[in-house]
Amino acid sequence: MEFHIATTHGKARAGRLLTPHGEIETPVFMPVGTLASVKGVPQDTLEELGAQIILGNTYHLYLRPGVETIRRMGGLHGFMAWPRTILTDSGGFQVFSLNELRKVTEEGVTFRSHLDGSSHFFSPESAMEAQIGLGADIIMAFDECTEYPADRDRVRSSMELTARWAARSKKYFAEHKHQVPWGKSHQPSAVSRQQKQVPRFARNDNEESQNEQRTGNWQLGTGNLLTQSLFGIVQGGMDRDLRKESAERTIGIGFPGYAIGGLSVGEPRALTREIVESTLEHLPAEKPRYLMGVGTPEEIVEYASLGVDMMDCVLPTRAARHGLLFTSEGRVSIKQARYAQDQGPLDPNCACRVCQRYSRAYLRHLYASNEVLAQVLNTIHNLSFYLDTMRRVRHSISLGEVRFSF
Amino acid sequence: MEFHIATTHGKARAGRLLTPHGEIETPVFMPVGTLASVKGVPQDTLEELGAQIILGNTYHLYLRPGVETIRRMGGLHGFMAWPRTILTDSGGFQVFSLNELRKVTEEGVTFRSHLDGSSHFFSPESAMEAQIGLGADIIMAFDECTEYPADRDRVRSSMELTARWAARSKKYFAEHKHQVPWGKSHQPSAVSRQQKQVPRFARNDNEESQNEQRTGNWQLGTGNLLTQSLFGIVQGGMDRDLRKESAERTIGIGFPGYAIGGLSVGEPRALTREIVESTLEHLPAEKPRYLMGVGTPEEIVEYASLGVDMMDCVLPTRAARHGLLFTSEGRVSIKQARYAQDQGPLDPNCACRVCQRYSRAYLRHLYASNEVLAQVLNTIHNLSFYLDTMRRVRHSISLGEVRFSF
Numbered sequence: 001m002e003f004h005i006a007t008t009h010g011k012a013r014a015g016r017l018l019t020p021h022g023e024i025e026t027p028v029f030m031p032v033g034t035l036a037s038v039k040g041v042p043q044d045t046l047e048e049l050g051a052q053i054i055l056g057n058t059y060h061l062y063l064r065p066g067v068e069t070i071r072r073m074g075g076l077h078g079f080m081a082w083p084r085t086i087l088t089d090s091g092g093f094q095v096f097s098l099n100e101l102r103k104v105t106e107e108g109v110t111f112r113s114h115l116d117g118s119s120h121f122f123s124p125e126s127a128m129e130a131q132i133g134l135g136a137d138i139i140m141a142f143d144e145c146t147e148y149p150a151d152r153d154r155v156r157s158s159m160e161l162t163a164r165w166a167a168r169s170k171k172y173f174a175e176h177k178h179q180v181p182w183g184k185s186h187q188p189s190a191v192s193r194q195q196k197q198v199p200r201f202a203r204n205d206n207e208e209s210q211n212e213q214r215t216g217n218w219q220l221g222t223g224n225l226l227t228q229s230l231f232g233i234v235q236g237g238m239d240r241d242l243r244k245e246s247a248e249r250t251i252g253i254g255f256p257g258y259a260i261g262g263l264s265v266g267e268p269r270a271l272t273r274e275i276v277e278s279t280l281e282h283l284p285a286e287k288p289r290y291l292m293g294v295g296t297p298e299e300i301v302e303y304a305s306l307g308v309d310m311m312d313c314v315l316p317t318r319a320a321r322h323g324l325l326f327t328s329e330g331r332v333s334i335k336q337a338r339y340a341q342d343q344g345p346l347d348p349n350c351a352c353r354v355c356q357r358y359s360r361a362y363l364r365h366l367y368a369s370n371e372v373l374a375q376v377l378n379t380i381h382n383l384s385f386y387l388d389t390m391r392r393v394r395h396s397i398s399l400g401e402v403r404f405s406f
Numbered sequence: 407m408e409f410h411i412a413t414t415h416g417k418a419r420a421g422r423l424l425t426p427h428g429e430i431e432t433p434v435f436m437p438v439g440t441l442a443s444v445k446g447v448p449q450d451t452l453e454e455l456g457a458q459i460i461l462g463n464t465y466h467l468y469l470r471p472g473v474e475t476i477r478r479m480g481g482l483h484g485f486m487a488w489p490r491t492i493l494t495d496s497g498g499f500q501v502f503s504l505n506e507l508r509k510v511t512e513e514g515v516t517f518r519s520h521l522d523g524s525s526h527f528f529s530p531e532s533a534m535e536a537q538i539g540l541g542a543d544i545i546m547a548f549d550e551c552t553e554y555p556a557d558r559d560r561v562r563s564s565m566e567l568t569a570r571w572a573a574r575s576k577k578y579f580a581e582h583k584h585q586v587p588w589g590k591s592h593q594p595s596a597v598s599r600q601q602k603q604v605p606r607f608a609r610n611d612n613e614e615s616q617n618e619q620r621t622g623n624w625q626l627g628t629g630n631l632l633t634q635s636l637f638g639i640v641q642g643g644m645d646r647d648l649r650k651e652s653a654e655r656t657i658g659i660g661f662p663g664y665a666i667g668g669l670s671v672g673e674p675r676a677l678t679r680e681i682v683e684s685t686l687e688h689l690p691a692e693k694p695r696y697l698m699g700v701g702t703p704e705e706i707v708e709y710a711s712l713g714v715d716m717m718d719c720v721l722p723t724r725a726a727r728h729g730l731l732f733t734s735e736g737r738v739s740i741k742q743a744r745y746a747q748d749q750g751p752l753d754p755n756c757a758c759r760v761c762q763r764y765s766r767a768y769l770r771h772l773y774a775s776n777e778v779l780a781q782v783l784n785t786i787h788n789l790s791f792y793l794d795t796m797r798r799v800r801h802s803i804s805l806g807e808v809r810f811s812f
Contacts, residue, residue: 064774081763364471
């Protein structure tokens, strides 16, 4: 993996992240595809929206369809037919969310499946093994997400456990990364299958397609783009000193990128921002910085201005399923009766295929009638809004503007 | 409306049906979009699949969002942003399906909403009023769908009621068809809005787009393409003589097209075929013939070979939601564990975007995980299979082949 910062303005940076499956312009928003699907949206639509990288959740994919099934198909890229970049979480946060169903020891976490109650065990080693099998371009160290609120002793011991697990994650990854289901020996199956069967790709002359072609060259020519990259995760709860210590210890272990984890766990938003800002001061400027699980459209702009390079959040996709839509004119709760006769587009300033074609009245009807198309169209629009927002943030940074205005 | 038969072979006919919103190649399969949505499939995907005409259900649209809402937006075309041809049923069959919730008199049908139990009344006049407000290109006379089994007296009286309602439907339509929400005074809003805002349409140089452009000319130049067309419906249960009498009486009233209704109501398939074949003998060769609510892929081929021009069925879309997929190699129940590791495409002979991109293993995973994308992709494939099947039927007829072989 390579990371190049092209422009900075204030603390904000605009750059490029080169991965085995494509070049990503940063700051980037990463749609969440928990079970190898961004709920309701076909992969070609995600490409059309300009999604450069998507997330998969190791915990969910480990349970269904299982790592071995995905590994045999060339990893997630082949399995879900997504030729661009993928990132997987380590399963740590997901297991943390299980609450009563988990037990943490030095060795790892015993947990029960939310599906059938069956018992499973994740350690730094088994979480790396799973993520190598899933074959995402970027994978995450196994960490403990500290609960909120927690007292200082608890936060310290949890942060220290995460640091020890980070070292074990790195060691296992270094010894086993050659087992990735794609690599020097063959092209990723998704890409090769697509290039063979989908002439659309050959015709596609937009920016993303050029990236893909360049990526092909890297795969053949550049050794360091033929393996996954493992990111470390900074914990430390809501304590600035412990965050600093966690950052230093994680940097001491050494990773090609650093994530800020353990936020958006119930704390006030102002506190989230404070912890993010202070933690960023301790992260190396030349490495990509990933803020996990954040946020609203306003927040992703704010965090990009503070120097975050990568963000992911279920908000645009989950809100879409509940009829909450983000627009340039503010939030729209499309279920409201006030939209029943509204012939205007959802967002008059949006170029997405939903806003170009359908009226608010139609979207309201689909939602009120429980039509599946409501979820599909709402999700497409919300993702478009998030991805457009980040595109404009990148543009603003490169122009040296003070702040991207909403 | 105009109907031209280009080729016949045996009883089969290949032709073209000219409607206010486009030219349709027949025989044609019409996907069902009950609530102004073909469940899970965006309109641009339907266009890409080559859907020439889709159905809306008057009963459902009357309840949600209501005829007046749709009328104000230029009818269904504007409301759902579908610039091609639309057909609506009369509500008769839907009300028939309500069973205990309806009461039939000479005047019409009193029924209770399946949504909230509220009481409503459909007559030939009110069903025409609703369908004029919805503004489909082809609308259907209000009929009584005779239950199966029924004794001969019951079938006769029901058939005679349908004949009297057909005359009332025609009379009301003749007096009110100028109230269609599109017409000489303005272009359909969906088309004009799209031409203004969606440059994709301008670039589109495939067959369908050419049809649309030609349609535009017709709308401006040809008076008879500026109004809806009302089709009559033949009833008569499973009695060949009563079917003959119903056909003769309906033809006596006079319609630009004739439908065969009252089938697929529980009778054996062999009986369906027998009644269709005998009824077709009594329909005028020069008018389009529409067999309602049929059928499997094998059946739509069979009925096209008997001289049916138009068919609709919920089977491809409903089966898709239950994981039942139609392929050139037979039915595939994608939920089965045997597909969990199957890297092959769903149908190796299918050019649809699903078969070109995804594996059976991925589709099985989506279905097993209750991912919404399963319904979206399964429906796209099944519709593609039906539409491709009809495309090949048309090709076979024009080549003078004996029978389209599966």
